[in-house]
Amino acid sequence: MKSRSSGSVIRLAAPLRALAQRFSFLLLVLASIALMMVGKIESVSVDSARARVTDAFAPILDAISRPAATAARVVESVVELENAFDENQRLKAENARLLQWKQAALRLEAENSSLRSLLRVRPDPSLTYIAARVIATPGSSFVRTLVVTAGKRDGVRKGQAALAGAGLVGRVIEVGEWSSRILLLTDINARVPVVLANTRQRAILAGDNSDQAKLLYLPPESPIQVGEQVVTSGDGGLFPSGLPVGVVTAVSERGVRVLPSADLSRIEHLRLVDFGLPGTDLDPSPEWK
Amino acid sequence: MTATFWQRVDKAGRNLAPFAVTVMMVLVGMIPVPVPGYAPVAPNLTLVSVYYWTIHRPDLMRPGVAFLIGLLQDFLIGGPLGVNALLLVVAQWAVLNQRRVFLASTFALLWFGFTLVMAGAVVLQWLAFTALDAAALSILPALFQGLLTVAVFPAVGWLLIRVHRAFLNG
Numbered sequence: 025m026k027s028r029s030s031g032s033v034i035r036l037a038a039p040l041r042a043l044a045q046r047f048s049f050l051l052l053v054l055a056s057i058a059l060m061m062v063g064k065i066e067s068v069s070v071d072s073a074r075a076r077v078t079d080a081f082a083p084i085l086d087a088i089s090r091p092a093a094t095a096a097r098v099v100e101s102v103v104e105l106e107n108a109f110d111e112n113q114r115l116k117a118e119n120a121r122l123l124q125w126k127q128a129a130l131r132l133e134a135e136n137s138s139l140r141s142l143l144r145v146r147p148d149p150s151l152t153y154i155a156a157r158v159i160a161t162p163g164s165s166f167v168r169t170l171v172v173t174a175g176k177r178d179g180v181r182k183g184q185a186a187l188a189g190a191g192l193v194g195r196v197i198e199v200g201e202w203s204s205r206i207l208l209l210t211d212i213n214a215r216v217p218v219v220l221a222n223t224r225q226r227a228i229l230a231g232d233n234s235d236q237a238k239l240l241y242l243p244p245e246s247p248i249q250v251g252e253q254v255v256t257s258g259d260g261g262l263f264p265s266g267l268p269v270g271v272v273t274a275v276s277e278r279g280v281r282v283l284p285s286a287d288l289s290r291i292e293h294l295r296l297v298d299f300g301l302p303g304t305d306l307d308p309s310p311e312w313k
Numbered sequence: 314m315t316a317t318f319w320q321r322v323d324k325a326g327r328n329l330a331p332f333a334v335t336v337m338m339v340l341v342g343m344i345p346v347p348v349p350g351y352a353p354v355a356p357n358l359t360l361v362s363v364y365y366w367t368i369h370r371p372d373l374m375r376p377g378v379a380f381l382i383g384l385l386q387d388f389l390i391g392g393p394l395g396v397n398a399l400l401l402v403v404a405q406w407a408v409l410n411q412r413r414v415f416l417a418s419t420f421a422l423l424w425f426g427f428t429l430v431m432a433g434a435v436v437l438q439w440l441a442f443t444a445l446d447a448a449a450l451s452i453l454p455a456l457f458q459g460l461l462t463v464a465v466f467p468a469v470g471w472l473l474i475r476v477h478r479a480f481l482n483g
Contacts, residue, residue: 048376049406052377052402055398056396057395059395060396060441060445064393064445073388077389084340089344092346159345161343162389162392165455169391171389198391212448212450232450233353235350
């Protein structure tokens with residue numbers, strides 16, 4: 025009985041196999057299209073599978089990205105050596121200016137804390153940062169993400185904001201055990217609630233796969249000026265408010281364009297902001313005496 | 314007996330070379346290079362590798378292998394699943410159908426053939442992403458990526474020839 029059934033399986037399998045080989049092209053094309061559908065519908069399980077695959081390849085990506093980073097640093101240091109004198113002059117001037125600002129900041133901080141204690145303001149939860157190295161970029165024209173070397177075991181959670189240098193670069197969309205993926209501000213799927221620093225106008229910053237992002241849902245006739253700072257509004261509770269995002273570079277009929285403050289094409293390291301989400305575990309005992 | 318066993322292991326290992334090299338190309342293509350505007354136009358080394366092996370060793374670069382590599386690429390780059398899988402399967406099929414022409418031709422013609430394949434890949438990729446994102450995307454970055462890939466083709470091709478001679482001669 026057993027041998028007969030296995031025999032019939034073989035007899036059935038052979039033509040099936042021949043058929044599969046003949047139509048393998050068509051089958052694989054259909055499989056690809058099916059995968060696109062599955063990816064759209066089952067995004068949660070696809071994300072966790074993706075995180076596992078990225079985790080598995082993260083050590084290799086980490087290793088092969090190091091020589092490239094070193095080479096870039098060598099080239100950069102040679103260029104910097106050439107400009108060392110000018111750079112030194114510039115930095116001295118900037119340092120003098122910044123010292124003045126430091127005085128102002130200290131004075132404001134003291135004033136702020138005394139006013140806060142008068143008003144009994146509940147301070148924002150303190151932020152902690154997780155540093156991570158960028159080990160991969162997609163190398164695709166239609167996807168703007170980064171893979172970094174920090175994951176669940178370092179405290180990375182989905183939705184955390186990623187900062188580099190001068191400002192926000194994106195948010196965590198997928199977390200593996202020791203690697204995670206950042207969706208950049210300029211990706212077509214990125215949406216960040218922002219507020220314009222001067223006019224206090226709220227909007228959504230949306231990427232469109234170009235180097236600049238655009239502002240959505242602005243009321244018509246908003247008095248927006250080129251050069252205005254854009255910061256996170258903190259709406260939705262994903263990001264802390266007030267993180268610098270970018271600068272308005274163009275206001276026209278076709279919309280308002282924002283250039284991210286951080287140079288998104290040359291991020292080597294970034295910081296992930298561990299921000300206590302509202303409603304989860306805010307520390308209820310801060311220093312309001 | 315043991316010799317034949319080890320010979321078989323050796324042969325299997327060597328036969329894995331096209332697959333391994335192409336996976337390496339996927340990973341190398343993802344190295345972050347701190348040059349402004351590089352990432353969106355980074356050359357598609359994977360396609361070069363699939364093109365080369367389909368012409369020279371179609372027995373080792375089957376549609377299923379191309380599909381698996383494309384799927385791995387989809388997982389790693391963080392885009393929608395299936396796009397690169399589709400791209401590589403179609404490219405493999407197209408090249409396989411014209412293989413005789415390519416095999417008999419000079420390097421210049423091989424290069425020209427790749428330009429055609431790359432052009433097809435650019436359009437297919439653009440169509441897939443436009444459909445999946447439901448938005449009018451610019452084809453320009455993909456076009457520049459295509460041009461850059463065509464430009465690096467001779468260098469990558471030379472590397473692949475070295476690998477081919479080193480592992481799969483005879």
